[in-house]
Amino acid sequence: MTKRTVFITGGASGIGYGIAELMVKQGHHVIVADINEKAAQNAAEKLSQLEGTASAIAVDVCNAEQVAALPQTLAQSLGAHTVDVLINNAGIQHVSRIEDFPAEKWQQLINIMLVGPALLTQTFLPAMREQNFGRIINVGSIHSVVASPFKSAYVAAKHGLLGFAKTIALETGDCDVTINTLCPAYVKTPLVEQQIAAQAKENNLTEEDVITKIMLEPMPKKQFISVEELAETAAFLMSPSARNITGQTLILDGGWTAR
Ligand SMILES: NC(=O)c1ccc[n+]([C@@H]2O[C@H](COP(=O)([O-])OP(=O)(O)OC[C@H]3O[C@@H](n4cnc5c(N)ncnc54)[C@H](O)[C@@H]3O)[C@@H](O)[C@H]2O)c1
Numbered sequence: 001m002t003k004r005t006v007f008i009t010g011g012a013s014g015i016g017y018g019i020a021e022l023m024v025k026q027g028h029h030v031i032v033a034d035i036n037e038k039a040a041q042n043a044a045e046k047l048s049q050l051e052g053t054a055s056a057i058a059v060d061v062c063n064a065e066q067v068a069a070l071p072q073t074l075a076q077s078l079g080a081h082t083v084d085v086l087i088n089n090a091g092i093q094h095v096s097r098i099e100d101f102p103a104e105k106w107q108q109l110i111n112i113m114l115v116g117p118a119l120l121t122q123t124f125l126p127a128m129r130e131q132n133f134g135r136i137i138n139v140g141s142i143h144s145v146v147a148s149p150f151k152s153a154y155v156a157a158k159h160g161l162l163g164f165a166k167t168i169a170l171e172t173g174d175c176d177v178t179i180n181t182l183c184p185a186y187v188k189t190p191l192v193e194q195q196i197a198a199q200a201k202e203n204n205l206t207e208e209d210v211i212t213k214i215m216l217e218p219m220p221k222k223q224f225i226s227v228e229e230l231a232e233t234a235a236f237l238m239s240p241s242a243r244n245i246t247g248q249t250l251i252l253d254g255g256w257t258a259r
Helices: 014-025 037-047 064-068 072-076 101-128 152-171 191-203 207-215 226-238
Strands: 005-009 029-034 053-058 085-088 135-141 177-184 249-252
Touching: 005 014, 005 101, 014 029, 014 037, 014 053, 014 085, 014 226, 029 037, 029 072, 029 152, 037 053, 037 072, 053 226, 064 072, 064 152, 072 101, 085 101, 101 177, 135 226, 177 191, 177 226, 191 207, 226 249
Parallel strands: 005 029, 005 085, 029 053, 085 135, 135 177, 177 249
Antiparallel strands: none
8 A cells, every 4th residue: 555644634632533543553644733732742642653653733724824834834844745635624513502603603613624624625735736646535524414403503614515525526637636525423532522411411411311312313323433434434535446436425324314
């Protein structure tokens, strides 16, 4: 397998870290890019104990200047690294009915999960084109294809990501660059652990009830999606067999949308 340089936003935690782990085990070089610098450094140190190599970089994906400077920053701080694979994974959640949703929070979710992936694609695509290889993998969500109440900003951002990926797929038809979106149902990460606790409090339920009656209820398979499943799907999208899969939505939802 060709060794790749894989840039993972939000790579210090949860799904991003899980994808990073598999990539490093497969011998790729992973750049853990996260707004939390300390966590990114800790993650890269842990990853470096596996077979491959990893480095860390602090970046806020919605800071246009920081993102535009990344190729130069990477060259200066980590040596020459052309990013072969961009994984747009950074994300946050905010749950509130629209009437009470703070406008700045709405904007922040859109900036992190929709504008950020666009800025990063803009930054790394030219070099991908030049070397005639690139893979852009967005981490969308089951909420890229269905809605849940009180998550208007998240659902809008994640739906938007699919339109973005389709557009870039059309714009990159002339080279070996693909862009796809992974759409998992619930994955047990810090982001979801917080939601379980918050929903239990809000709905006066036990955490176990939140899991079974709210989160896993719409899924015929009644189980969380694992980070390993997502990482293996990302690895498949990086492989030569997936070179003609582009602009697609890969849904890992335990049958949620089969209803
Ligand atoms: N956990 C789930 O059930 C689930 C389901 C579907 C989709 N997702 C999506 O998966 C992605 C990862 O979520 P997770 O559950 O691993 O969350 P997480 O909270 O464990 O990790 C998110 C990471 O993103 C980083 N981050 C936040 N804002 C950033 C910014 N502006 N710039 C750079 N980094 C930033 C955080 O520091 C953190 O390390 C998100 O896009 C989320 O929407 C998660």
